Amino acid sequence: MQTKRWNVTNESSSKAAIIEAAVLLKEGLPVAFPTETVYGLGADATSYNAVAKIFTAKGRPQDNPLIVHIAEIKQLDEFAVHIPSYVLPLLRAFSPGPLTYILPSNGKCATNVTAGLDTIAIRIPNHPIALQLLQAVQLPIAAPSANLSGKPSPTTGAHVWNDLYGKIAGVLDGGATGVGVESTVIDCTGDSPVILRPGGVTKEQLEKVVGPVKTDPALNNENKKPKSPGMKYKHYAPEIPLWLVTGSASHMQKVIRQEQDNGKRIGVLASTKTIAQLEADQLKPLGDNPQKIAATLYDALRAYKKESIDLIICETFPETGIGQAIMNRLKKAATRIL
Numbered sequence: 345m346q347t348k349r350w351n352v353t354n355e356s357s358s359k360a361a362i363i364e365a366a367v368l369l370k371e372g373l374p375v376a377f378p379t380e381t382v383y384g385l386g387a388d389a390t391s392y393n394a395v396a397k398i399f400t401a402k403g404r405p406q407d408n409p410l411i412v413h414i415a416e417i418k419q420l421d422e423f424a425v426h427i428p429s430y431v432l433p434l435l436r437a438f439s440p441g442p443l444t445y446i447l448p449s450n451g452k453c454a455t456n457v458t459a460g461l462d463t464i465a466i467r468i469p470n471h472p473i474a475l476q477l478l479q480a481v482q483l484p485i486a487a488p489s490a491n492l493s494g495k496p497s498p499t500t501g502a503h504v505w506n507d508l509y510g511k512i513a514g515v516l517d518g519g520a521t522g523v524g525v526e527s528t529v530i531d532c533t534g535d536s537p538v539i540l541r542p543g544g545v546t547k548e549q550l551e552k553v554v555g556p557v558k559t560d561p562a563l564n565n566e567n568k569k570p571k572s573p574g575m576k577y578k579h580y581a582p583e584i585p586l587w588l589v590t591g592s593a594s595h596m597q598k599v600i601r602q603e604q605d606n607g608k609r610i611g612v613l614a615s616t617k618t619i620a621q622l623e624a625d626q627l628k629p630l631g632d633n634p635q636k637i638a639a640t641l642y643d644a645l646r647a648y649k650k651e652s653i654d655l656i657i658c659e660t661f662p663e664t665g666i667g668q669a670i671m672n673r674l675k676k677a678a679t680r681i682l
C-alpha cells in the first residue's frame with residue numbers, strides 16, 4: 345500500500361491534509377493520526393473490513409479489542425448503553441482527554457472492534473488534529489496505537505513511519521505527542537469505576553471526582569486474567585534486553601560495571617538527576633519530573649539500537665500519579681526486574 349505523509353504542524357497546511365485523510369478513512373483505509381497520548385492507527389469503526397486492516401497492519405492479536413474515538417460527549421450514547429451516573433462527572437472533568445470508558449455496547453460498531461465482547465471502549469482524544477479529523481469524517485474511528493504490535497508505542501510521526509510505512513494509507517504527522525503514555529482505561533460496567541490500565545489520567549485525579557477507585561487485581565498479579573485483554577500481552581519491548589534496577593545510583597553503577605565486565609555495552613535510561621551520577625557506554629536522560637519522563641519514555645526505548653548497545657539498564661520510579669503508568673509500561677517492557 346502507498347503511504348502518504350502529511351505535515352500538519354501548521355494550521356494552513358493541515359486543513360487540506362485532514363480532508364484528504366478523512367476521505368481515505370471513508371473509503372475504508374487505515375490512517376494514522378496524532379492524539380495527546382500516542383499516535384493512533386484509525387479506521388472506520390462501523391466497517392469490519394476497514395477494522396480488519398488495522399489488525400493486519402499492526403500484526404495485532406485478534407482477541408485484543410480497540411478503542412473507538414469520537415469527537416463529542418453527546419455521541420457516547422450512539423454506541424453505548426446503560427451509562428452509569430458516575431460517568432457524567434468523569435466526562436465533564438476528563439473528556440476530551442486521556443481517559444477511555446468501557447461500557448456495554450449497543451452493537452453498532454463492527455464485531456472485530458470489540459473482539460466479540462459485549463462491551464465497547466470509547467474515548468474523546470484531546471488533540472486538535474484528532475478532533476478535526478473526527479469532525480471531518482463524521483464516523484466513529486477505531487484506533488489502537490500506530491505501532492507494530494509488541495513494539496513501544498509511537499510518540500512521533502517518524503515512529504509511525506518506521507513501523508508502518510507501506511502497510512497503511514497515510515500518517516498525519518503533527519510532531520511529538522504530549523502525554524506520551526496511553527489513556528487510562530476504566531471499566532464502567534459496575535457500581536463504581538475500576539482501572540483496567542493506568543494511563544494519562546491518574547488514579548488520584550479520578551478519585552478527586554468520584555471518590556475511591558479500584559484497580560483490576562490482575563494488573564499486579566500475573567496469575568489473574570485481566571479484564572482488559574490487551575494487558576496480558578508483552579508490550580513496549582525495545583529491540584534489546586531491558587533490565588529494571590531499583591536502588592541508589594551507586595547500586596545501579598555497580599550493576600552497570602558488572603555487566604560491562606561481562607563484555608556488554610550498556611545504555612542507561614534514568615532521570616536527569618540520576619544520569620548525572622552514572623557512567624556507561626550511552627546515557628539517555630528521561631527528564632527531571634514524572635510528566636517529562638512519561639513524554640520521553642517510548643522515544644528513548646526506541647532510540648537504543650542493537651548495533652551499539654547490548655543491554656538497557658533502566659531506573660525504577662515511584663508508583664504514584666503518572667508514575668503508575670510509567671512503571672506499568674516499564675515492567676511489561678522489561679526482560680529482567682532486579
Ligand code: AMP
Nearest residue numbers: 409410463464465488489572573574575
Ligand atoms: P491500545 O488501543 O493498543 O492502546 O489498547 C487498548 C486497550 O484497551 C487494550 O488494553 C484493550 O484490551 C483495552 N480494551 C479495548 N476494548 C476493551 C473492552 N471492551 N473491554 C476491556 N478492555 C478493552
Ligand code: MG
Nearest residue numbers: 488489490497
Ligand atoms: Mg498499543
